[in-house]
Amino acid sequence: MTEATTAKxxxxxxxxxxxxLIGWLRTxxxxxxxxxxxxxxxxxxxxxxxxxxFRWAFIDSLWNSSxxxxxxxxxxxxxxxxxxxxxxxxGFFPEGQEWRPLLAMALLLGxxxxxxxRSRWKKSLAWLWLINILIMGSLMHGGILGMPVVExxxxxxxxxxxxxxxxxxxxxxxMGILLALGRRSQMPAIKTLCVVYIEMIRGVxxxxxxxxxxxxxxxxxxxxxTIDKVLRALIAxxxxxxxxxxxxxxxxxxxxxxxxxxxxxxxxLPYKHTMRLIILPQALKIVIPPSVGILLSVFxxxxxxxxxxxxxxxxxxxxxxxxxxxxGYSSESYIFLALLYFIFCFAMSSYSRRLEKELHTGH
Amino acid sequence: xxxxxxQTSGPSNDVAVPFWRDAEKRAILxxxxxxxxxxxxSYYLYSNTQANLARQSIATGFGFWGKEASxxxxxxxxxxxxxxxxxxxxxVGALNTLKVAFIGIILTTIIGSFIGIARLSSNWLxxxxxxxxIEVMQNIPVLLQLFFWYAIFYESFPAPxxxxxxxxxxxxxxxxxxxxxxxxxxxxxVMGGVFLMILIGGWFxxxxxxxxxxxxxxxxxxxRITAALAxxxxxxxxxxxxxxxxxxxxxxxxxNFQGGLTISPEFSALLLGxxxxxxxFxxxxxxxxxxxxxxxxxxxxKAIALRPGQVLHLVIMPQAxxxxxxxxxxxxxxxxxxxxLAVAIGYAxxxxxxxxTINQTGQAIEGxxxxxxxYLFFSLSTSLFMNWYNKxxxxxxx
Numbered sequence: 103m104t105e106a107t108t109a110k111x112x113x114x115x116x117x118x119x120x121x122x123l124i125g126w127l128r129t130x131x132x133x134x135x136x137x138x139x140x141x142x143x144x145x146x147x148x149x150x151x152x153x154x155x156f157r158w159a160f161i162d163s164l165w166n167s168s169x170x171x172x173x174x175x176x177x178x179x180x181x182x183x184x185x186x187x188x189x190x191x192x193g194f195f196p197e198g199q200e201w202r203p204l205l206a207m208a209l210l211l212g213x214x215x216x217x218x219x220r221s222r223w224k225k226s227l228a229w230l231w232l233i234n235i236l237i238m239g240s241l242m243h244g245g246i247l248g249m250p251v252v253e254x255x256x257x258x259x260x261x262x263x264x265x266x267x268x269x270x271x272x273x274x275x276x277m278g279i280l281l282a283l284g285r286r287s288q289m290p291a292i293k294t295l296c297v298v299y300i301e302m303i304r305g306v307x308x309x310x311x312x313x314x315x316x317x318x319x320x321x322x323x324x325x326x327x328t329i330d331k332v333l334r335a336l337i338a339x340x341x342x343x344x345x346x347x348x349x350x351x352x353x354x355x356x357x358x359x360x361x362x363x364x365x366x367x368x369x370x371l372p373y374k375h376t377m378r379l380i381i382l383p384q385a386l387k388i389v390i391p392p393s394v395g396i397l398l399s400v401f402x403x404x405x406x407x408x409x410x411x412x413x414x415x416x417x418x419x420x421x422x423x424x425x426x427x428x429x430g431y432s433s434e435s436y437i438f439l440a441l442l443y444f445i446f447c448f449a450m451s452s453y454s455r456r457l458e459k460e461l462h463t464g465h
Numbered sequence: 466x467x468x469x470x471x472q473t474s475g476p477s478n479d480v481a482v483p484f485w486r487d488a489e490k491r492a493i494l495x496x497x498x499x500x501x502x503x504x505x506x507s508y509y510l511y512s513n514t515q516a517n518l519a520r521q522s523i524a525t526g527f528g529f530w531g532k533e534a535s536x537x538x539x540x541x542x543x544x545x546x547x548x549x550x551x552x553x554x555x556x557v558g559a560l561n562t563l564k565v566a567f568i569g570i571i572l573t574t575i576i577g578s579f580i581g582i583a584r585l586s587s588n589w590l591x592x593x594x595x596x597x598x599i600e601v602m603q604n605i606p607v608l609l610q611l612f613f614w615y616a617i618f619y620e621s622f623p624a625p626x627x628x629x630x631x632x633x634x635x636x637x638x639x640x641x642x643x644x645x646x647x648x649x650x651x652x653x654x655v656m657g658g659v660f661l662m663i664l665i666g667g668w669f670x671x672x673x674x675x676x677x678x679x680x681x682x683x684x685x686x687x688x689r690i691t692a693a694l695a696x697x698x699x700x701x702x703x704x705x706x707x708x709x710x711x712x713x714x715x716x717x718x719x720x721n722f723q724g725g726l727t728i729s730p731e732f733s734a735l736l737l738g739x740x741x742x743x744x745x746f747x748x749x750x751x752x753x754x755x756x757x758x759x760x761x762x763x764x765x766x767k768a769i770a771l772r773p774g775q776v777l778h779l780v781i782m783p784q785a786x787x788x789x790x791x792x793x794x795x796x797x798x799x800x801x802x803x804x805x806l807a808v809a810i811g812y813a814x815x816x817x818x819x820x821x822t823i824n825q826t827g828q829a830i831e832g833x834x835x836x837x838x839x840y841l842f843f844s845l846s847t848s849l850f851m852n853w854y855n856k857x858x859x860x861x862x863x
Contacts, residue, residue: 288492292495301844310805314833317829318830405609416612433616433620437613440613443604447603
């Protein structure tokens, strides 16, 4: 502001306390007296908590030993995982056939990773999925190409978790779209049916539907007809998920401006074409991120099949823990399982967030 | 001139339109077909069920309600024994569900708001710790978390005889936490009654204070007056009654503790799991609510010389709450629905009791129907409240 400052040629550097490590510490950790106190308290808390946990998990722990060796140590017995990994991941799948579920899971994961890029979302991708589902189904079930048949009662572990969540989602999605369209329909009878269905399903916990599938479905069927347990649980998950998808899709339909409907009407398009060509392509695009969110919660919710005695990956872990050799190492096993779930769920949730940012083409 | 394919035309056309081209008639036909299909499928399932029930000779109906339950329930808010009826057992279960949901909702709101605010802290360490808490809790299935906490309680705490005793009278063991509680005294009822009356009176005082402020401009610190009265008056009554300090202290008798207040490991694990899981979601909601407020609002409030407390209380909170409360209610409902996972770790909630009832009586349809009706009741009453709240809030809007 004064003559002197403008006359100076040499540029002033920012004070050292505002840049570099010290500057970062000042602005982010010690910006005011209460922030400084908070930082110190948290550091003390971490210093109290982390070293013993670290000792337990890494220093005093055993990673690949027998159950007997674990009895003498204070730390974590991670050996419970490598010693039982085959059962935890694949459950009761017959010996010697392990490559089949492993290949099926690899195919599924590969396809999911391949489908991540939006440039690959074409019609051919849908066909690819369909072919892959058939291959995965025949890998799991067998009966062709000399592979022995494996009954669904032997499907367990991680493949079961994947089947229940991905297939539940794939079948429930079209159903959810129909329900959402029905709820927005002008026809009172259709609308009432859809509203009652959606609100009823959303009002009850998944566990009540799983109970229904395990004890009431057999009563619904005529004498002599039975559906196996896995399929019944899958039906319950589909019925449950469809209601939630319907609400998400309805949100997308409501977000469409009136002008889109009016433009379609003025072109003389009938309802079917209005929806298929104008509304749904735009509405479904909006709801892709929340749909990934639903897949995420279905993936977590499949763990509930434990309660109706289906052997998903959580149940196989519990069976391992009921083995007297390995009883008592539940913290280690559950932490391993939590890590497994966390990797998949975190990948899905960050993907959903990324998509939301990418698809946000509005203003 | 009418177009040839008219989507909205009524029947008053000059040219007779075949009924499948008439949108209105087609809609009616379509609805009749849909209702017919739903009706037929329902009837088919119903007749199959009737035939199956007749074949397995299971009597339908709620006659079992009056029969003796003959199973014990670990914890109960009302007096219950195995000789009581099924209906009383189910009532115990429903009350247990309400108990865990009520305490869980209060704790989740507090912890969730705290973490949501921490997530927005300018302190890097605080914000990152809140963020990692949210990520970890949201991405692990709640059932796995319940099993984990239950295993911790059950495997890491010692047996009652070696119970940890951190403070005099407080015990920690694998049968739960035992706390001393004040022995029942006639002063407690009076103190509670006075406390409630002061809270109700405070609400009216607050309203009267606002009216007076509008007329005269004088501010009445209604909140502080109420808080002071609510603290001091019950204390005064306690002293007047001779300050009873007798405590009911838990004592080890045989294999377990007696007396005091016991919080079972099942209840603790369920509460801890549900609260931590749900508060991660609540934290995100609170964060979004606070971030939704325009900076200009806060600057404007400061410009008219409101104190920081008033800015929060009069400007930020009323607007943030409007964004926060609808998703918050649905999270509370989720917590209540997730409390049905109690059946997996052996806490006697409604689903667990209904499940035992189904196993004992074979009344599967009635049992599942009861579970659905109870949870539907919770959900529908919550959405009624939400509708009322949204209407109430819409009035405040410009």
